Every structure is written in structure tokens, then in C-alpha cells.
Amino acid sequence: MFFKYLLFFLLLSRFSASQQEDVGFTYNGFKGVNMSLDGLAQITDNGILLMANTTKREVAHAFYPHLVSFINSSSGNVLSFSTTFVFAMSSELPTLGGPGIVFVISPSRRFPGALPSSYLGLFNTTNIGNSSNHVVGVELDTLQNTEFNDIPDNHVGIDINDLKSVKAARASYFSDQENRRVNLNLISGHPMQLWVEYSGSKKQLNVTLAPTNVPKPTIPLLSLKINLSRFMVDPMFVGFSSSTSSLAVSYFVLGWSFKIKGKAKELSLSQLPKLPRMGPKPKPKIFTIGFPVIGASLVLILIFIIQFIVGRKKKFAEVLEDWELEYGPQRFRYKDLYIATKGFNDKELLGIGGFGKVYKGILPTSKEVAVKRVSHDSRQGVREFIAEIASIGKLRHRNIVTLLGYCRRKEELLLVYDFMPNGSLDKFLFDQSTTKAKLSWKQRFQIIKGVASALLYLHEEWEQVVVHRDVKSSNVMLDKELNGKLGDFGLARLYDRGEDPKSTHVVGTFGYLAPELSRTGKVSPTMDVFAFGVFLLEMACGRRPIEPRASEECIVLVDWVISSWNSGTILDTVDPKLEMNYEVEEMELVLKLGLLCSQSIPTARPCMRQVVRYLEGEVPQPKLPSLRRSVSAPSEGPYLLGNSSSPSSIANSVLSGGR
Numbered sequence: 181m182f183f184k185y186l187l188f189f190l191l192l193s194r195f196s197a198s199q200q201e202d203v204g205f206t207y208n209g210f211k212g213v214n215m216s217l218d219g220l221a222q223i224t225d226n227g228i229l230l231m232a233n234t235t236k237r238e239v240a241h242a243f244y245p246h247l248v249s250f251i252n253s254s255s256g257n258v259l260s261f262s263t264t265f266v267f268a269m270s271s272e273l274p275t276l277g278g279p280g281i282v283f284v285i286s287p288s289r290r291f292p293g294a295l296p297s298s299y300l301g302l303f304n305t306t307n308i309g310n311s312s313n314h315v316v317g318v319e320l321d322t323l324q325n326t327e328f329n330d331i332p333d334n335h336v337g338i339d340i341n342d343l344k345s346v347k348a349a350r351a352s353y354f355s356d357q358e359n360r361r362v363n364l365n366l367i368s369g370h371p372m373q374l375w376v377e378y379s380g381s382k383k384q385l386n387v388t389l390a391p392t393n394v395p396k397p398t399i400p401l402l403s404l405k406i407n408l409s410r411f412m413v414d415p416m417f418v419g420f421s422s423s424t425s426s427l428a429v430s431y432f433v434l435g436w437s438f439k440i441k442g443k444a445k446e447l448s449l450s451q452l453p454k455l456p457r458m459g460p461k462p463k464p465k466i467f468t469i470g471f472p473v474i475g476a477s478l479v480l481i482l483i484f485i486i487q488f489i490v491g492r493k494k495k496f497a498e499v500l501e502d503w504e505l506e507y508g509p510q511r512f513r514y515k516d517l518y519i520a521t522k523g524f525n526d527k528e529l530l531g532i533g534g535f536g537k538v539y540k541g542i543l544p545t546s547k548e549v550a551v552k553r554v555s556h557d558s559r560q561g562v563r564e565f566i567a568e569i570a571s572i573g574k575l576r577h578r579n580i581v582t583l584l585g586y587c588r589r590k591e592e593l594l595l596v597y598d599f600m601p602n603g604s605l606d607k608f609l610f611d612q613s614t615t616k617a618k619l620s621w622k623q624r625f626q627i628i629k630g631v632a633s634a635l636l637y638l639h640e641e642w643e644q645v646v647v648h649r650d651v652k653s654s655n656v657m658l659d660k661e662l663n664g665k666l667g668d669f670g671l672a673r674l675y676d677r678g679e680d681p682k683s684t685h686v687v688g689t690f691g692y693l694a695p696e697l698s699r700t701g702k703v704s705p706t707m708d709v710f711a712f713g714v715f716l717l718e719m720a721c722g723r724r725p726i727e728p729r730a731s732e733e734c735i736v737l738v739d740w741v742i743s744s745w746n747s748g749t750i751l752d753t754v755d756p757k758l759e760m761n762y763e764v765e766e767m768e769l770v771l772k773l774g775l776l777c778s779q780s781i782p783t784a785r786p787c788m789r790q791v792v793r794y795l796e797g798e799v800p801q802p803k804l805p806s807l808r809r810s811v812s813a814p815s816e817g818p819y820l821l822g823n824s825s826s827p828s829s830i831a832n833s834v835l836s837g838g839r
């Protein structure tokens with residue numbers, strides 16, 4: 181009976197011993213696997229053994245839950261064993277990892293008082309290095325710890341009872357294909373495989389590393405002759421330990437195979453769980469695509485808006501200087517004028533004068549205006565010019581186009597006038613499309629009287645003497661009732677009464693320029709009288725002061741009228757379009773007055789007050805002497821231009837040069 185029991189006991193113990201010796205397992209992923217986990221260690225839903233995924237300084241332990249016997253009970257020597265596992269490590273920093281993972285054989289799977297960080301959750305300051313630890317490990321270290329004589333980070337080392345590796349090497353593998361060592365970065369986040377193999381007979385520990393896409397290298401990374409029997413006890417636990425420092429790291433073990441006595445079964449890589457996205461935390465598409473796109477769009481929109489505002493500001497930029505402030509009420513905002521003229525639309529163009537385009541505009545108050553754009557290159561004289569404009573703006577006469585105000589931009593001046601629905605007089609007077617007069621003599625005479633009274637006002641009745649300097653039919657505007665209004669003071673220059681007239685360069689319109697102007701350059705009201713004389717002849721004869729297409733005798737209007745006067749046929753010059761419908765007395769007066777005013781000697785011309793008296797019939801008609809043709813008196817100079825000696829040359833310069 182006793183023997184029976186003994187036999188049974190022996191059998192049992194032998195059975196259990198053989199059970200322990202034969203320990204072997206293969207986990208292609210840890211789903212459903214009974215692991216002894218501790219600290220940070222956890223098995224994820226898809227079967228990854230997660231050793232660390234934190235920035236906390238903590239430890240993690242994951243052990244096979246059962247004890248494993250490593251020692252041959254009869255010889256006392258450590259049996260051969262072999263293990264392999266697939267791992268992956270990543271870090272928030274591309275070159276700096278945490279402490280890493282250790283494959284551990286240890287008498288206990290609990291490590292009370294063990295420190296995290298570089299102590300790898302295995303030791304503390306008091307027990308590190310003690311032979312009583314009986315810990316054998318292989319570390320995958322990505323952190324260089326000078327205290328443990330680590331070779332630079334990113335190494336694999338064999339540790340016994342201590343973290344000062346017995347042997348270590350930079351992470352690499354021997355590529356059989358390329359016949360050379362290839363370096364590896366342990367924290368690349370790419371899965372790698374480690375083999376740890378101990379031969380009990382050769383007392384040799386081999387450690388081999390390789391990326392998972394490479395077959396197991398024939399030459400191990402570390403090969404150490406060591407009698408592990410001196411360090412190990414029986415039985416022991418096998419598993420993994422890791423710890424974290426303050427770096428954000430993730431350590432994964434994807435599969436593990438272990439075998440006592442013999443070769444561990446190879447892992448089936450295709451069955452291993454898939455790694456989660458490595459490196460920077462996977463962000464929702466909204467971050468990787470959405471936000472950049474939205475951001476870029478916002479930036480573009482912002483740039484667009486800024487450009488729009490800047491462009492708008494530039495578009496509507498005005499020049500306003502301190503000295504202009506006194507003219508405040510007469511200043512218009514460019515923006516208002518821009519809107520009024522529909523952006524200076526060509527459809528609103530009323531005409532193109534010598535100094536700029538004139539546009540029709542409608543102010544916000546629904547008042548109709550004419551806006552003249554005058555370009556000015558230099559800042560020189562602008563101040564005086566504005567001063568003139570400002571004072572002209574104060575001119576109020578029923579036969580003067582009211583200047584409502586101005587606006588100044590960098591190289592542009594905008595003058596705002598009352599809108600004249602019927603446009604300029606010359607269009608009526610010289611209309612080629614009809615043989616019938618568009619303006620009756622009555623209307624013409626009315627216009628003449630109006631312009632005369634306007635000039636009288638400018639010359640004598642206002643607080644300053646104003647010389648218009650550009651009296652001509654195209655500068656006389658017609659209002660709704662066809663009243664003539666003198667307009668376009670763009671060239672007018674003012675000078676105070678009593679002061680010497682200022683010298684200035686010749687401005688005005690060819691054909692209306694008093695001859696003395698080209699000699700003296702002096703501006704005086706008599707030059708307006710001269711131009712008014714030419715204007716009178718225009719009104720009576722219905723033709724321009726210079727008509728290049730006419731016969732040589734008639735090219736220059738004044739000369740033609742003079743010669744007709746001398747030959748006693750002055751009424752032959754009357755506008756045929758009037759079809760004899762005129763008051764002969766008025767007509768003779770206008771023609772004679774025209775000749776009187778356009779005499780080349782300034783002092784021989786009447787003043788505007790006299791002219792008005794004649795026109796109003798307050799004084800009898802002037803007596804005209806026999807007049808010389810102006811061009812036939814070279815000593816006086818031709819009445820038009822300095823040295824032109826014949827009408828044809830004048831005509832030529834009209835044809836070739838224009839205004």
C-alpha cells in the first residue's frame with residue numbers, strides 16, 4: 181500500500197516535472213491570453229500587449245502567469261530555452277525614446293519598490309546589482325543612462341541582476357542578403373522581432389534582432405558565453421517589464437513564443453494584431469485635410485479682403501493738405517464722384533476737352549453734375565490753382581457755369597460743375613448734319629449778350645479781376661432754355677486788382693489767342709475781349725475761326741470779315757443757315773463789334789463794359805475805320821501766332837498739330 185502511494189507520488193511528481201520542463205507557448209497576439217499584468221500593462225481589444233502609452237513615470241509588467249522550471253533537476257544546470265517576440269516602440273521625439281522594454285526571467289513577477297524610468301521597473305537603488313535578484317534580462321533600451329554605462333541610446337543589452345549590461349550592442353541586424361550590418365532605430369515605430377536563445381550544453385546566450393520584413397539573421401547581434409546556472413533559481417517567471425519616463429512613448433508587444441528545451445515555435449507574422457497608427461497621434465481627417473483646407477481658404481479670403489480694402493482705399497485715395505481745409509465745403513469725396521459717374525463710365529462721357537474728360541454724374545442728392553477730370557503732373561502750382569478754383573467757386577452769375585467744388589487726387593483734379601443739359605454751344609453752331617440753323621438769330625443774340633455780361637462780371641464786377649483766358653464757343657454751355665453760360669475756368673488765372681498782371685506761359689486756344697499774348701505773355705482782360713470778338717464772328721458767320729477747307733481768302737474768319745467789310749459786303753459773311761432770318765441792325769452790330777474786339781492792338785479794343793453797352797443798344801453803333809488784314813501787317817505780327825507769315829501756314833499747323 182505504501183509503495184503504491186509512493187509510486188503514485190513519484191509518478192505524479194515526475195508527471196508534474198515533465199509538465200514544467202515542456203513549457204512552451206506561442207501567442208500570435210494576446211487576445212484571450214491569460215497574462216499576469218501589472219502597472220501600465222494591458223491587453224488591447226485587438227490583442228496587442230500594450231506595455232506603455234503614457235507620459236507618466238510608471239512601470240509595467242506582463243508575465244506568463246505560471247512558473248516555469250528552467251533547471252534540470254538532476255544535473256542542476258539551466259536547460260536550453262528559446263523565445264522570440266515581435267515588438268514596436270515609438271516616441272514623441274524621433275531620436276529620443278524612453279527606457280524601453282526588457283524581456284525578463286525572474287523568480288517573482290511582482291517587483292515591490294521597483295523604480296520606473298531607467299530602473300525599468302525591475303530594481304531600486306538598494307537592490308540593484310544584488311546577486312540575490314536572480315534576474316536575467318535582455319533590454320531594448322532607447323535611452324542612454326550614463327549611470328549604467330550604457331553605450332549610446334538605441335541598444336540591445338544582456339542584463340544580469342543589474343542594468344549594467346553584461347554585453348550590449350547598438351541596435352542592428354546582420355543582413356544575410358546584403359552581407360553587412362544594418363542599423364535599426366528601436367523607436368521607429370516599425371515592428372521588429374527579437375530572438376533570445378540559450379543553449380544549456382554550450383552555455384551560450386544568443387540575442388538576434390531583425391525587422392519583421394526580414395528573415396531571422398544567421399548571425400546574432402549578441403552572443404555571450406555564460407553559465408546561467410550560476411544566476412538562476414528554479415522555478416522562475418518569464419515576461420516583460422518596462423517603465424516610462426516623462427516622454428510620451430508607446431511600447432507594444434504583438435506576439436510572443438517561448439519554449440523550454442528546444443526552439444520556440446516561429447510566430448505567424450500575418451496573424452499578429454495590426455499596430456495602431458504610429459508617430460504623431462492619428463488625427464481625424466478634419467485636422468489633416470479639413471483644417472488645412474479651411475485654414476488656407478480663410479487665409480486666401482483674408483488676403484482677398486485685405487487686397488480689396490487696400491485696393492479700395494487706393495482706388496478712392498484723395499490728397500488733402502492742411503491748407504485745403506479752408507475750402508472744406510467745396511471738397512467732394514472721390515468715392516461720391518466715383519459712384520456719381522458710375523465709375524467714370526465711358527457711357528457717362530459728355531466730352532473730351534483739351535484738359536481732360538468730362539463725365540455726367542448724379543450726386544446722392546440726385547443733383548446732376550458734370551465732372552471734369554484734369555490731370556496735373558506736378559504739385560507745383562496746385563495750391564494756387566486750388567485757391568483759384570475755390571474763389572471761382574464763389575462766382576455767381578446767371579451766365580457762368582457754377583463750379584460746385586473739386587476733389588484732388590495724386591495726379592488728378594476733379595472739378596464738379598453744374599450739369600448743362602444742352603452741352604456746349606459749338607455743337608449747335610457748327611452742326612454739319614443739317615442745313616437749317618439750330619439756333620435762331622434771336623437765340624444767338626441772347627447768348628452773345630449773356631456771355632458779354634458774364635465777361636463784364638469777371639473783369640469788372642467781381643471782387644477780383646478774373647481773366648477767363650479761354651473764351652470760345654465750345655466753352656459756352658447751354659442750359660435747358662438755351663441760355664449761354666460761360667464755363668471751364670480750368671485755365672483762368674486770377675490777379676488782384678491794381679497789381680501788375682502776372683506773367684505766365686501762353687495758354688488758351690489757337691484761333692482765339694490775342695496776338696500780344698505770344699509777344700508779352702502778359703495776361704489781361706483785353707485778351708478775353710479779343711477772344712470774345714472772334715466768338716462774335718463765329719456766332720454771326722456760323723463757322724469756326726479757322727476753316728482749313730475754305731478758299732485761301734476765307735481760311736481765317738477775321739481776315740475774311742475784314743476784307744468783306746472793306747469791300748462793303750460784310751453781310752455776305754452771315755451764316756447761310758440763318759436763311760436771312762435776322763435783324764440786320766443786330767447782325768451789323770455783332771460783326772462790327774467782332775472786328776472791333778479782335779483788333780491786334782490791345783488798346784484799340786473796347787472794354788467789356790463798352791461792349792455790353794453797344795449790345796444793349798445804350799450807345800449808338802461804333803464807327804469802324806477801314807481795317808487792315810491782320811496778317812498783312814507783319815510789324816504787328818500776325819494775330820494768331822508769333823511768326824506765322826501766311827494763312828496757309830496757320831492752317832497747316834492747325835491740321836498737323838491740333839490743339
Ligand SMILES: *[C@@H]1O[C@H](CO)[C@@H](O)[C@H](O)[C@H]1NC(C)=O
Pocket residue numbers: 214215245246
Ligand atoms: C490565469 O492564471 C492565473 C494563475 O494561474 C489563474 O489564477 C487564473 O484563474 C487564470 N485566469 C484565467 C481567465 O484563465
Ligand SMILES: *[C@@H]1O[C@H](CO)[C@@H](O)[C@H](O)[C@H]1NC(C)=O
Pocket residue numbers: 224230233234456
Ligand atoms: C494610448 O493613449 C491614448 C490616450 O490615453 C489613447 O487615446 C490611445 O487609444 C492609446 N493607444 C492604445 C493603443 O491603447
Ligand SMILES: *[C@@H]1O[C@H](CO)[C@@H](O)[C@H](O)[C@H]1NC(C)=O
Pocket residue numbers: 291292293294303304305306307
Ligand atoms: C527595493 O526593492 C526590494 C525588492 O523589491 C524591496 O524589498 C525594497 O523594499 C525596496 N527598497 C526601497 C527603498 O524601496
Ligand SMILES: *[C@@H]1O[C@H](CO)[C@@H](O)[C@H](O)[C@H]1NC(C)=O
Pocket residue numbers: 256383407409410
Ligand atoms: C555551471 O554552474 C554550475 C553552478 O555554479 C556548476 O555546477 C556547473 O559545473 C557549471 N558548468 C560549467 C560547464 O562550468
